[in-house]
């Protein structure tokens with residue numbers, strides 16, 4: 187029982203076991219500095235950052251070491267005082283080798299920041315604010331790592347009436363947003379004020395699943411003396427409650443049409459940790475050089491919520507948490523529903539890393555796939571009202587165009603259909619492949635059309 191009455195939600199979805207108790211009561215700890223940092227230049231969606239430093243150059247904590255590589259791109263900063271060891275290829279979470287800045291830490295590096303406060307946002311024009319956010323390196327911290335300033339720049343032909351701050355964190359195991367809301371509530375509220383100075387929404391809702399009663403109570407207490415411009419909305423614990431379209435439906439009873447974004451119905455959705463980081467930039471001048479990461483699962487000796495400098499090796503973080511209690515483990519970046527399987531700990535924590543899930547092998551199910559028995563469970567689960575059963579059969583036959591006609595591009599890969607399928611059909615995996623092929627075909631077509639012009 188949640189203890190909240192009239193909690194909102196969306197239709198369909200699933201109820202996976204939460205597993206939050208590993209870390210949901212654990213206060214955020216600070217990860218000590220390590221000897222080496224690897225900072226990939228392309229750790230956000232968009233163009234990679236462009237280095238501003240050279241090998242051998244000394245850098246300070248918070249110093250900008252790479253500039254944004256275009257509008258859809260952000261700056262990158264050093265998480266420590268140190269020296270640039272190299273700018274070269276390094277492995278990242280996708281398994282790809284990516285150009286990265288490697289920094290050797292000065293053993294006397296302190297927590298002091300070299301960056302300074304960007305100035306009073308109240309005296310800024312919109313473009314100045316957008317540039318400032320871009321230079322802070324801020325991206326969506328919910329996992330997508332989409333440059334925050336791009337989202338905050340409302341196109342001229344659109345407007346934002348409602349802002350929703352997303353504190354659902356509906357993925358099992360993860361608790362980083364939860365701890366940020368419980369421990370940095372002032373930053374979240376102040377960040378909302380800062381952003382709304384420019385966005386000018388009529389109302390702001392903070393959507394939080396009701397399994398975080400402490401965060402809900404803390405925020406409600408902090409908002410006691412505020413007028414009703416901002417309100418906490420407890421939501422049903424259901425996956426994928428934190429998906430933007432589901433959140434809009436749950437809180438506003440509005441549907442975001444197929445192929446459209448929340449802004450098309452005058453709503454801006456932003457992750458709570460991103461908004462807290464926005465406040466820290468404008469109040470203290472701290473760019474995005476660290477983030478809260480949940481280290482959890484039954485294969486880690488000491489689960490924790492850690493404030494980790496960006497670029498820290500995952501192995502260092504795991505060692506700091508007491509190491510692994512087995513050699514036979516599986517690792518996921520993010521939660522079990524949408525997380526990415528990893529094969530090595532020797533890659534850096536990046537801006538989009540919200541959690542590191544370490545499970546013993548016997549805890550990970552590997553089951554044989556059977557034929558579809560047309561039970562309809564996937565249809566009941568899909569929050570986008572797609573027919574995963576039909577899409578799955580079309581994927582097996584490579585009928586990509588038919589899948590497009592059945593709205594596969596609306597699938598946001600939440601994994602609910604795969605989760606409920608009794609035949610263990612890897613539905614979401616095949617939809618991911620189909621979407622990739624369709625995107626490629628579209629890009630090729632556009633290129634050909636351009637060539638024929």
Ligand code: SF4
Pocket residue numbers: 567568569570571572574596597598599600601602603604613614617
């Ligand atoms: S079809 Fe896509 S959106 Fe629907 S449940 Fe499956 S993964 Fe989620």
Ligand code: SF4
Pocket residue numbers: 557558559560561562563564565574575578603606607608609610611
């Ligand atoms: S849940 Fe699995 S078995 Fe049931 S209809 Fe969907 S694809 Fe078929």
